[in-house]
Amino acid sequence: MQHRIIVLGAGYTGAIAAGRLARRLRREDVAITLVNAEPDFVERVRLHQLAAGQDLKSRPLPAMFAGSGVMLRLAKVTGVDADRRTVAVADAGGTEELAYDTLVYALGSGWSPQDVPGAAEHAYELAGRAGALRLRERLTRLDAGQAVLVVGGGLTGLEAASELAEARPDLDIALAVRGGLGDWLSPKGREHLRKVFGRLGITVYEHADVTAVGADRVSTADGRTIPAAVTVWTTGFAVHPIARATTLEVTGTGQIVVDGTMRSVSHPDVYAIGDAAMAMGPGDKPLRMSCASGGLTAWQAADAIGARLTGDKLPATPIRYFNQCVSLGRKEGLIQYVTADDRAVRAVLTGRLAAVYKELVCKGAAWGVANPTFGLPSRRRRVTRARAATAAGLPTSASRE
Template structure:
């Protein structure tokens, strides 16, 4: 593929693609990046062209945003560098319209468009701050290095005055953020608020370890309660109480781009693309959906958005497209969960190993061993990208065994 009508720093007006099967990947997060790199290796002799589209030139390690919020400096990974040697063309821009009938994607600026024969929809998700009054205006998120950096700067100011921070949402992201901030800023009073107990998805012993770690770090928990409103210097709870809060971090709930639904692609009530057993759109089979943007149902239930399940959907989709390009048949997607890794600051962690359906198994790992394990998990996507330029690296630890042998109802 070539880009025409551009100069250094200018926005491209027209994209001219070489003849052959045209594949466009929307989104260069964990799943989109892996799909593009693996697909390039798998189709290197098939004469396809692959274009990866993303608004930013930086690859964002979403698994590490809480580290930036705590004031840590992370390496800067350029998308172009990660794609070097793959033959994938990177186009910086945001998709604004998908014309599913014409098979064309319009990018921001309204003058640029990309035709495709196959589209990989990997736009991921973002924190949903729109459901609770005041959250969008007064709360911080961990959606990007920029938002996490602004939070870090604010936390430094508040910590110097011995202030308070409230983390809303007691899922894995909220737990990791609360622990990281409390460890890095011991002068802060950190409160974790959630409708469920932190670690509710874990086994009893792993959950008990998690709570002991939060106690050690001084993290206060407000469980079984919903946030009703975020104020400039407080958080109002649904039970009528008000918690003083100099800083509010919002990690409760996610939303996806309306792009697919606006294009007439079949989606569920949350905007996720409805997929068949091969992760193709049920309404537009030339569109493959991966990661957080896909409604993927297996026999044990629907996958939830996570890197653990997202990378396997990317791997499967790259392999599926390669086979379809060659006219070969494909088998249904199978995946089983393997673990629930949770960092508790830089010096502690807990790993709950799971059954295929994400329910806790008997094994767990804690302490230094868990810290090393969690760091290996967080760094595994970049390792997979680098290796996948030359060999087929698998990110699927478990296909689910008996739990996925039968298709979803």
Template sequence: MAHRIVVVGAGYAGLSAAKRAARGLGGRVAVTVVNPADVFVERVRLHEVAAGAPAVDLSLAETLADRRVAFLRGTVTELALAGRRVAVATTGGSHELEYDTLVYTAGSTARTGCVPGVAEHALTVSGAADTAAARARLADLTDGAWVTVVGGGATGIEVAAELAETHPGLRLRLVTDEELGGWLSPRGRAHVRSALERLGVQVRDHVEVVEVAADGLVLDDGQVLSSDAVVWSVGFDVPSLAARAGLEVDRSGRVRVDGTMRSYSHPEVYAAGDAAAMGGALGGELRMACATALPSGRQVADSIAARLAGRTPRPMRFSYAFQCISLGRRDGLIQFLHGDDRPRDRVLTGRAAALFKEGIVRSALTFTRLPGPLLPS
């Protein structure tokens, strides 16, 4: 009987794990992927989609079928770890899947519970449904309307720049409680700031939002910023599913895994991508990013294959090289990094950086669809 692998989630990590395992192990495994949506969400382009660009239309059932991977559209409601079962709610009722190995790649969602009013009044850009809602709301705004983007990380910067370039009639501001681009090199920070200024985005850093209302937001000094729309881009949360099931998780709810992506508490479970707390080869934890989701998904497949063959899998040896930030369609920043994610002095900017990032984004989608052969152990 084939070894049953159930993959929870079909983002970059889940798809690469499922397709790589099915390709490398063939008839020795039966792989099933469970996901709430029936299309792949190209998350690194969601800022473009929010501004009006079309979303990628990649059917999960079709792209998985070419590797003979089964697909079930539904929401996982329970992980019964003792019995190795997954409960799934679908439009047609409830289902239960049995597994020999579980791959947990449930991803992350926008962090909306940290400030009053965010969940009720703010727009987010973290998945297909919330991005579609943000796109519709922003498209309805008339020239002169104020849009406030909260969050000075890569997502907030990309959203603000994309909206400013695509909708020049809108008035954009970006608010963050830290220094804008504080994790970048001095040259990188300077370019981000100058690009946003060129696009007409007002930047307010070192200020904290304490409440979001229907007509704007309130800062920690009591100042009220009127806004016709607020886009909230302040970090990500992970589903509570893993913690509720009893998997060992970190303080944020991510599954704690070893270097082979195997759960510390349940050896029949692997986790990858945003839902996993992964240690870097050079120390520290890997951040949530497509750059870490893809290799961790591939690592899961390689680790499973090695253990099924009675071999000890090699741990993942990932190190950072660069980070890409879009600043509209004609500008960008490529921040080159040390392997441990510290910024180097070297950056690439302007049109060349925009083309560089576009190539990386396209290659990420290609690697998701064609994850390559298993590595020998």
């Protein structure tokens, strides 16, 4: 009988993992199902461009996985029973339970208002396509000179502020950051960031801890009031809540605790990748929520599942970082090189060349999703019943009910 692998979520991580598994394993031995609520792949790293008025290339999932051996199931995941090994899904036709032998949990994350009063009611977000389109529509109704405030000084905030300022120079774009602008960057990186922000006319409010969001302003912990006809919230992400409702071991934030192969420490038949996983990187530091982490964890999990099912050697390549890529509009960029554990070093790449570099990274990420099997050996390995049972954490004599 076929070993049933279900992958939840067709973002960067889930799509890559599903395709990589299809390349490694024989179709006669495994049935790979990819579950996703939307029919198209969403380039999350480009959603600030979508919000700024640019149109993104359509990437239908059925076309991407045609002929791959991956079965696409368009449905919303409503629950996971990790003890019974089932996934509950819902679509226009009703609800259904899908049984699995191995589960790859890649439901990712969404935006988080972080319990700040008024944020959920008044702020706009960029964590999903629906949010980016809602912000895009709102921006089209703003008159020249109106204020747009981006809250959050991470990569998403920097990219959103610069993209909006370049696309809408008629608006008053500002950025509120809790610490200093780009304070995690190298001195040269911070200097370039300030130069670009100055050229784009972006007002920066530093050490501004936003404590409340209103319809036309925000308040900060030090008593300041900052005008904002539109507030864009980019202060962090929250993982999908489904894992927290299961018997899987999760952290206080709802991330699934995994080992170095992305395997759940409590349920050996479950793997978690991307933002959904609490995975440790170099220096025994948790991997940050990012596209960069997602791709690496997807490869690790897919290769580990394949190895356990076929008796191959487990992957031993450590997960590490190389750089942080920041687009600052369409013509400027900043590539901050980092240590393996994600700390900035002196070296940076800036200017037009950095913008081209970042664009190639974005295109490469999308290409990797559409071609997740590239570079893998074309010869698929055989899955035996004993290996499949062991990989799923069952006694080798166990049979499927």
